[in-house]
Amino acid sequence: MQSEDLINQVLEEIESFNIDDIPNIDLYMDQVTTYLNGKFNTSKRHDDDKLLTKTMINNYAKSRLLPPPEKKKYSKDHMIILILIFFFKNVISINDIQTIVTPLLKDYYNNDDIPNSLEDVTNAFLNHVQKSDLIEPLIKEFKNSQNIFGDLESSDRESIETIGLIATLSYDMYIRKRLIEKLIDSLPSSKENTGKDKK
Numbered sequence: 001m002q003s004e005d006l007i008n009q010v011l012e013e014i015e016s017f018n019i020d021d022i023p024n025i026d027l028y029m030d031q032v033t034t035y036l037n038g039k040f041n042t043s044k045r046h047d048d049d050k051l052l053t054k055t056m057i058n059n060y061a062k063s064r065l066l067p068p069p070e071k072k073k074y075s076k077d078h079m080i081i082l083i084l085i086f087f088f089k090n091v092i093s094i095n096d097i098q099t100i101v102t103p104l105l106k107d108y109y110n111n112d113d114i115p116n117s118l119e120d121v122t123n124a125f126l127n128h129v130q131k132s133d134l135i136e137p138l139i140k141e142f143k144n145s146q147n148i149f150g151d152l153e154s155s156d157r158e159s160i161e162t163i164g165l166i167a168t169l170s171y172d173m174y175i176r177k178r179l180i181e182k183l184i185d186s187l188p189s190s191k192e193n194t195g196k197d198k199k
Contacts, residue, residue: 007138019080019123026073029054036082052086060085065098067109077109077118084122091177096184103187141168 027035036052043051050056060066066081074082081101088097108118145165154160 007135007142019083019119019126022076022079024076026070026075027079028073029057029069032057032074032079032082036079036086040086052082057082063094063098065094065101067105075110080118080122081105081109092180092184096181099184099187141165141172144168 021039023035033052033054040051057066060082061068065085066078069078081104084101084104085097088100092100104118104121108114108116108121111117142165145168146161148164148168149160152160
């Protein structure tokens with residue numbers, strides 16, 4: 001198992017994304033799906049996986065995750081929201097995404113009255129993530145996984161070590177997901193929604 005190669009491959013696929021690459025012109029639906037599916041093509045696990053379809057985008061607009069297009073065209077801010085949804089939906093529910101996206105739409109979407117734009121906010125986050133040292137802790141997990149079943153006899157050592165790593169990473173993701181959910185529940189918009197639901 002070439003741990004560093006695997007980690008670097010995954011991180012390079014994500015870090016290759018740059019918000020400045022998004023076109024500064026408004027796009028029609030077909031152009032949006034073509035651009036974003038091309039941009040995130042490396043995220044596909046299987047060749048026939050659907051990353052972003054017209055139906056998905058229409059559903060996001062219906063559920064108010066995404067503002068409606070202007071004259072059937074999508075702006076750069078639309079694209080940024082779609083990218084955030086793409087990343088979030090692999091980890092949290094649509095309801096939780098709505099809780100996170102709602103204040104961004106309210107305060108930053110297409111708002112010329114504030115010093116920072118939605119693009120600035122998203123770039124700040126992406127810059128932070130790209131500067132974070134994500135490789136070292138993952139390599140450590142890979143190496144530690146080789147010792148999980150140290151005393152266990154196995155005819156396929158590499159497979160049992162991989163299963164151990166999968167279990168460790170899954171547990172880590174479970175804990176992180178629970179923490180994410182608690183943080184989402186602490187947001188003012190989440191508390192407001194909970195209050196409305198109880199009435």
